[in-house]
Amino acid sequence: KAGVTQTPRYLIKTRGQQVTLSCSPISGHRSVSWYQQTPGQGLQFLFEYFSETQRNKGNFPGRFSGRQFSNSRSEMNVSTLELGDSALYLCASSPRTGSTEAFFGQGTRLTVV
Amino acid sequence: GQQLNQSPQSMFIQEGEDVSMNCTSSSIFNTWLWYKQDPGEGPVLLIALYKAGELTSNGRLTAQFGITRKDSFLNISASIPSDVGIYFCAGYNAGNNRKLIWGLGTSLAVNP
Numbered sequence: 001k002a003g004v005t006q007t008p009r010y011l012i013k014t015r016g017q018q019v020t021l022s023c024s025p026i027s028g029h030r031s032v033s034w035y036q037q038t039p040g041q042g043l044q045f046l047f048e049y050f051s052e053t054q055r056n057k058g059n060f061p062g063r064f065s066g067r068q069f070s071n072s073r074s075e076m077n078v079s080t081l082e083l084g085d086s087a088l089y090l091c092a093s094s095p096r097t098g099s100t101e102a103f104f105g106q107g108t109r110l111t112v113v
Numbered sequence: 114g115q116q117l118n119q120s121p122q123s124m125f126i127q128e129g130e131d132v133s134m135n136c137t138s139s140s141i142f143n144t145w146l147w148y149k150q151d152p153g154e155g156p157v158l159l160i161a162l163y164k165a166g167e168l169t170s171n172g173r174l175t176a177q178f179g180i181t182r183k184d185s186f187l188n189i190s191a192s193i194p195s196d197v198g199i200y201f202c203a204g205y206n207a208g209n210n211r212k213l214i215w216g217l218g219t220s221l222a223v224n225p
Contacts, residue, residue, distance in 0.1 A: 004155070041217075042201070042215050042216065042217040042218060043201070043203075043215040045212050048212075055211075056211060058212070090155050090156070097211070100144045100146060100161060100205045101161070102213065103158070104156050104157070105155050106153065106154055106155050107154075107155050
């Protein structure tokens, strides 16, 4: 069974630009959660999608958004990028919402210059 | 956001030594999880604990769910070089908006 796939692996953007990251969950998993990981703050929860609906949201500004498609693939978008958005963005897939069995992708390393 | 207190922040040990790390919280959790993250990879689930007092092993790893439900411990016996990485604890409470709360990680270095 294929694991969680995140694309792209690396990305460099300039301030003010917007970016879209993609996550394909494990086949059969319907819940996708997104995290931002930085050295000082650890893993910070962004949001969770299940059945194309946002089920949970962390404390991030509205510049961070996401969506989920009918095949459970998910995208997250960050608009008006700031230097502080540089981080590893991780996607985790679970069989169902509220599940503690989270399987992570390798992440997308975003650098904002 | 809310975080768990994970300690120590980093450890440098000799191959063959045992390792202990722990996580504490001011809130009660009904699930504790331990993950390991290798460089350039996402976290991988090592052990999941679902009941206060539970002691669970996965090879050389043993984790315990504290009886107060506010802490958890991870022990690694006879460390080897491939144990290098960052270990994260995470707590879950269905009443806590159903979000995993994470520690900041323990970075482990093993000297062969």
